[in-house]
Each structure stands twice: as structure tokens, then as C-alpha cells.
Amino acid sequence: MATIELQQVEKKFGEAYAVKPMNLTIHDGEFVVLLGPSGCGKTTTLRMISGLETVTDGRILFDGRDVTWLHPSDRDIAFVFQFFALYSHMTARQNIAFPLQAQGESRAVIEQRVNEVARMLRIEHILGQRPGALSGGDQQRVALARALVRRPAAFLMDEPLGALDADFRESMRAEIKQLHIAQHATTIYVTHDQIEAMAMGDRIVVMSDAVVQQIGTPAEVYHNPANLFVARFIGSPGMNLVRGRLADGVIHLPGGNAYPVPEAWLPALQQAVGREGEVIVGFRPEAADIVDDGPLAGRVYAEDLYGGYTMLHLELETDEIIHVRTNRQLILPIDSTARFALDPAMVRFFHPQTEAAIHQEARP
Amino acid sequence: MSALPQPNPTSSSSQRARRQISDRTILHLFIWPTLILLILINIFPLFYSLYLSFTNYSVISNKPPEWVGFANFIRMLNSEEMWSYFALTGRYALLSVGLQTGIGFGLALLLREKFKASGFLTTLILIPMMLSPVVVGLFWKLIFNPAYGIFNYLIGFTNPAVAPDWLAQPDLALFAIVIVDVWMWTPFVMLLCLSGLSAIPDYLYEAAAIDRASSWFQFWRITLPQVAPLLLIAVLFRTIEAFKAFDVVMGLTGGGPGTATNTVAIEIYRQAFLGQFRTGRASALAYIVLIIIIAVSNLYIRQINRAREG
Numbered sequence: 040m041a042t043i044e045l046q047q048v049e050k051k052f053g054e055a056y057a058v059k060p061m062n063l064t065i066h067d068g069e070f071v072v073l074l075g076p077s078g079c080g081k082t083t084t085l086r087m088i089s090g091l092e093t094v095t096d097g098r099i100l101f102d103g104r105d106v107t108w109l110h111p112s113d114r115d116i117a118f119v120f121q122f123f124a125l126y127s128h129m130t131a132r133q134n135i136a137f138p139l140q141a142q143g144e145s146r147a148v149i150e151q152r153v154n155e156v157a158r159m160l161r162i163e164h165i166l167g168q169r170p171g172a173l174s175g176g177d178q179q180r181v182a183l184a185r186a187l188v189r190r191p192a193a194f195l196m197d198e199p200l201g202a203l204d205a206d207f208r209e210s211m212r213a214e215i216k217q218l219h220i221a222q223h224a225t226t227i228y229v230t231h232d233q234i235e236a237m238a239m240g241d242r243i244v245v246m247s248d249a250v251v252q253q254i255g256t257p258a259e260v261y262h263n264p265a266n267l268f269v270a271r272f273i274g275s276p277g278m279n280l281v282r283g284r285l286a287d288g289v290i291h292l293p294g295g296n297a298y299p300v301p302e303a304w305l306p307a308l309q310q311a312v313g314r315e316g317e318v319i320v321g322f323r324p325e326a327a328d329i330v331d332d333g334p335l336a337g338r339v340y341a342e343d344l345y346g347g348y349t350m351l352h353l354e355l356e357t358d359e360i361i362h363v364r365t366n367r368q369l370i371l372p373i374d375s376t377a378r379f380a381l382d383p384a385m386v387r388f389f390h391p392q393t394e395a396a397i398h399q400e401a402r403p
Numbered sequence: 404m405s406a407l408p409q410p411n412p413t414s415s416s417s418q419r420a421r422r423q424i425s426d427r428t429i430l431h432l433f434i435w436p437t438l439i440l441l442i443l444i445n446i447f448p449l450f451y452s453l454y455l456s457f458t459n460y461s462v463i464s465n466k467p468p469e470w471v472g473f474a475n476f477i478r479m480l481n482s483e484e485m486w487s488y489f490a491l492t493g494r495y496a497l498l499s500v501g502l503q504t505g506i507g508f509g510l511a512l513l514l515r516e517k518f519k520a521s522g523f524l525t526t527l528i529l530i531p532m533m534l535s536p537v538v539v540g541l542f543w544k545l546i547f548n549p550a551y552g553i554f555n556y557l558i559g560f561t562n563p564a565v566a567p568d569w570l571a572q573p574d575l576a577l578f579a580i581v582i583v584d585v586w587m588w589t590p591f592v593m594l595l596c597l598s599g600l601s602a603i604p605d606y607l608y609e610a611a612a613i614d615r616a617s618s619w620f621q622f623w624r625i626t627l628p629q630v631a632p633l634l635l636i637a638v639l640f641r642t643i644e645a646f647k648a649f650d651v652v653m654g655l656t657g658g659g660p661g662t663a664t665n666t667v668a669i670e671i672y673r674q675a676f677l678g679q680f681r682t683g684r685a686s687a688l689a690y691i692v693l694i695i696i697i698a699v700s701n702l703y704i705r706q707i708n709r710a711r712e713g
Binding site: 089110111112116118120125126140185 | 604606607609610611612613614615616617620624625628629
């Protein structure tokens with residue numbers, strides 16, 4: 040298993056950056072998810088780590104060894120492709136055996152290792168079939184088996200569940216996570232699905248526009264997004280972000296709402312935007328509580344019933360809609376006014392120009 | 404619509420006339436000329452020659468065909484000459500298809516990598532295939548000419564006095580024809596291989612690189628099996644054509660010197676249109692060739708299907 044380090048790694052296609060210089064250290068046995076919308080550079084980053092794509096500048100280290108210019112086959116990694124990339128003219132067994140045969144392993148070793156991996160992934164019954172005859176889930180299991188069979192130093196996975204049906208996706212997600220726990224192998228996993236990222240990652244690297252926006256644990260990126268992009272991208276729906284104006288320790292929000300800033304936040308806010316200035320208030324849907332004497336109010340615009348909970352859409356003023364997660368018993372008539380309070384521990388503030396999060400303790 | 408003024412009475416009347424021809428009529432107008440032509444020059448001769456192959460008919464005699472049963476076939480199959488022509492045709496087919504396959508696949512592998520002007524080069528390479536065989540025969544005759552042909556010069560014989568006469572020497576003539584056929588039809592094999600190669604997705608090679616397969620291993624385990632179905636189709640087409648080799652051979656040597664390049668197709672022609680015009684025997688021979696081609700094709704097709712499945 041391996042520690043993977045990216046030092047100022049960048050990729051340019053022509054003049055355009057696919058990945059701006061980034062630093063990242065992935066610890067031995069860690070499951071890191073590269074998350075971002077399509078075209079953000081996450082797949083390019085993964086391909087650079089694998090060696091399928093060359094870097095424009097920077098260094099890639101595996102366990103301290105510089106592999107920047109090594110061929111993929113010399114990096115001791117396995118890659119799981121989004122569209123499986125199985126050899127269509129070979130049976131599942133032959134596909135899984137391929138990396139071992141390429142290395143010139145003996146017949147007996149190959150037989151034993153293939154069977155072992157097949158048992159682990161529960162695909163013994165399909166070993167004789169060709170990829171074309173298999174379901175998407177089984178094809179991806181075969182691809183996983185092919186990756187596992189060589190016992191590489193690291194697993195790189197490029198949206199391995201992206202081509203699967205929704206039902207499959209959830210169970211495969213659990214299977215991959217289970218495999219990672221069992222193997223304890225360094226894994227880098229690319230996805231655009233933030234739920235997948237939250238569910239699987241030890242750490243998440245959020246990327247957008249070729250830039251790393253935040254690196255953190257799922258809880259960190261969820262509760263303490265580094266900027267507006269991460270706040271919006273993580274969570275469904277994303278964080279509520281309402282533009283307001285700070286004056287006299289109160290933030291004036293749309294719809295005539297006034298939000299008294301929690302004591303602990305005031306110095307940091309005033310340092311960031313001045314005694315008076317614009318600020319963006321962010322809070323997750325579950326950070327708001329519908330209470331009769333809540334300091335804030337909005338008009339009930341719509342209600343989504345999810346069974347376990349209800350998502351209220353509240354309109355503070357025209358086109359300024361926030362989401363509030365409520366108890367499933369609570370039913371408010373449309374167009375009625377709902378009052379709510381915010382959990383002070385779960386409110387975040389962002390700078391309107393830099394879009395960066397404002398931190399409670401001013402950092403050096 | 405009817406309320407609209409109709410400024411040009413002639414156009415409206417022609418419209419009416421056109422409307423009188425129904426779709427079905429148009430359909431018949433298109434199909435029947437083609438069908439009649441096909442029946443006259445393909446279907447009818449096919450069955451008529453089958454009938455003639457069991458007769459002693461000759462087109463220049465004024466006698467009607469007389470039924471002789473399998474006599475023509477027995478005669479052909481018992482003739483040592485005939486067997487030597489078949490052997491010759493087989494040797495020719497093996498050599499020329501073998502070389503075309505090897506060179507064509509090799510060229511395809513080279514042209515698969517895109518480089519500057521690779522498209523233009525591909526087009527250039529395809530030219531021989533587009534030429535008429537008669538033209539090819541004529542100008543290769545000039546190229547092979549021992550006195551002023553460029554071929555000998557290119558392979559190093561600068562003195563015409565000692566240079567080989569490719570088309571006149573019995574031991575060389577067959578190779579000369581093989582060379583021309585390879586020159587003309589290698590591009591065809593290349594073209595099919597090229598389309599087969601370009602259909603192999605890049606990710607298979609990426610996966611193979613990750614799986615630590617060497618280039619050699621990738622070639623044998625991915626490129627070749629993936630391209631095999633198309634390669635075999637190219638070989639099938641070329642083999643069928645080789646068994647029917649006539650036009651270029653006729654243009655270059657006419658089967659000579661002696662019988663050195665007397666392929667079966669040339670022999671059919673000789674039987675049918677030279678000397679006694681033995682139409683019946685020629686038909687029998689043609690049917691023997693047809694049966695051989697069908698048999699060989701079936702063997703290939705079985706292989707192609709096997710390559711597709713596994």
C-alpha cells in the first residue's frame with residue numbers, strides 16, 4: 040500500500056488549465072474522493088496519478104518515490120474505469136487473469152488468485168461468460184476483480200458507479216466501501232455525486248473550474264464549507280445562502296428580517312466586512328427550526344413531503360427562497376407565514392466578494 | 404388550396420398528369436428493368452450453364468446440346484493437367500493472399516497512428532485498388548519489360564542483357580502475377596484492417612497499460628483478436644478473388660508462358676473461347692470452381708464466426 044503525494048501538479052491543454060497547480064497528500068490506506076461537477080479536472084487529476092495522462096508541471100510521489108514520468112505499468116496501481124473497459128473478446132475469467140498473465144504468473148497461481156477474488160466479489164458463477172452477456176453491475180464487479188487480483192499499491196476509480204442503474208449503485212457503493220475496509224488499500228475515487236462522496240470518503244477533495252476548493256472530511260466539507268461553491272455543491276439541497284447587510288450587530292435580511300448575530304461571531308464578522316457591510320448568511324436546511332416566536336419569517340411557497348421529513352420552501356421575498364427541513368407532522372398551509380429560528384452553532388458566514396467562509400476565530 | 408389562383412395552367416396540368424402515376428407504378432418502373440437485367444445476365448446463365456455442364460454443347464457447332472451426364476466432370480477430375488492448374492491456382496492464392504494479408508495488416512498498423520498527411524498517404528495507397536485490372540495489366544507489362552521496364556532497374560538489374568524477363572520465364576511468371584496482385588489488392592486488406600483497428604477503443608489499451616501488459620502482449624491479446632473478424636473477412640474476399648484470378652493474368656501473360664500461369668479461370672476461358680469452344684466442359688469446370696469456392700468460404704465464415712464469439 041502506498042502514500043500518494045501531489046506537489047504543485049498541474050495540467051494544461053493548450054493554454055487552458057484542466058487542473059491548476061494542486062497539492063494533495065493521500066495517506067496509506069486512505070479512501071479519498073475527488074468530487075466536483077463535470078469538467079472540473081477531477082478525472083484529469085486521477086489520470087495524471089495513474090500515468091495515463093502526463094503532467095504539465097509538478098511532481099507525483101508514491102511512498103516518496105518520484106513517479107511523475109513513469110509509465111502506468113510501472114506505478115503499481117489499478118484503475119477502474121467508468122465504462123468498465125473490459126476486454127470484450129475474453130470471458131470474465133480471462134479478463135481477471137489478464138494482469139497476472141501479463142506479468143507471467145504461473146497457471147496455478149493465476150487459477151488460485153482469480154478464484155479467490157471471484158469468491159470475494161461473489162462472481163464465481165459468471166466467470167465463464169463474456170462481458171457482453173453480463174449486467175452493468177456484474178461487469179463492474181469483474182472490472183473490480185481485475186483491479187484487485189494484482190494486489191496493487193493503490194486503487195484509482197473513475198466514476199465506477201456512474202454507468203450503473205440507481206438500484207445497483209447503492210449496493211455497489213457499499214460493496215466497494217466494504218472491500219476498502221477489508222483490503223485497507225489506498226483508494227482514490229472520482230465522482231460527481233456528492234452523496235456518494237459523503238458516504239464513501241475518508242476525505243473529500245472538492246474541485247471546481249480546475250481548482251481545489253476544499254479538502255476535508257465529509258463532516259468538514261458539509262458543516263464548514265470553505266466557500267460558496269462548496270456550500271452550494273454539497274448537500275441536497277445545498278446550503279441556504281442569503282445575502283444580508285450587517286449593521287449594529289444585526290444582519291438585515293430580505294423581507295424585512297433582522298437576524299441578531301451570535302455574540303461569538305460578531306468580532307470576526309466586523310473584522311471581515313467592517314462595522315457595516317454586506318455579508319452572506321449560510322445555514323443548512325436542518326439548522327432552521329420552525330418556532331412560533333422565531334426571529335425570522337417567510338411565506339410558505341411549497342412543501343416537499345419526503346415521508347421521513349418535510350422540506351419547506353420559504354420565500355423571504357420575491358425570488359429569495361430558502362429550504363427548511365421540518366418534522367413530517369408539521370403541515371403549514373401554502374402562503375401562510377412561517378417563523379423560524381437558526382441554531383447558532385450551525386450558522387456560517389461568507390464574504391460576498393471573495394466568496395470565502397469567514398472564520399469565527401480570526402486566523403493569522 | 405382550391406381557392407388559390409393557378410397562374411400557370413400548363414404546370415397544373417402536368418401536376419395532374421404526374422399524379423396519375425401511382426407509387427406502385429413507379430415502384431414497378433424502377434424494379435423491373437433491374438430485375439430483368441439481372442435475370443438475363445446472371446440468373447439465367449447460372450442455371451443454363453449448369454444444364455450445359457451435363458452436355459457436350461459447343462457454341463460454334465450447329466448441333467443442339469446433347470446430354471452426357473457426368474462425363475464432363477469425370478473427365479475434368481481425371482485430367483492431370485487440370486489438377487496441375489488447380490495446384491497452380493492454389494499456390495497463387497496462398498502466396499498472393501498471404502502477402503496481401505501480411506503487408507496490408509502491417510501498413511494498417513503503421514497508418515493507424517495519425518501523423519501529418521497520413522490521410523493523404525492513405526488515399527495514395529488506395530489508388531491501385533481503384534484502377535481497372537486491364538489498365539493494371541497493361542502498364543505492369545511495361546514495368547516488367549526487360550529492356551526498358553523500371554522494375555528490374557529498381558531491384559538492382561541495371562543491365563538489360565542479364566536482367567530477368569519476368570513475364571516470359573516460366574519460373575518467374577507466377578511470381579510476377581503475384582507481385583501485381585499484391586500491389587493492387589494490399590490496399591484493400593489494409594483498408595479493412597484500418598477500419599478494424601480504429602474500432603478498437605482506446606480504453607482497452609489504457610486498461611492494458613494499467614494491467615502491465617507489454618506492447619507485444621497487447622498486440623497478441625488485444626489488437627489481433629479485436630481485429631480478427633475484419634481481417635478474416637478481408638482474407639475471405641481475397642481468397643475468393645484469387646481462385647477466380649483472370650483479368651490481371653489475362654492482361655499480363657494470358658496464362659503463359661506455356662501453362663506457367665494458367666490459372667483455373669484462364670483454363671475455363673481457354674476451354675470456352677479458344678480452339679473447339681467446348682462450352683459444356685467449360686461450364687463443368689466453372690461449376691467445380693464454384694463448389695470449391697463455396698467450400699473454402701464456408702470454412703472461413705466458420706472461423707469468422709468463431710473469432711466474433713471467442
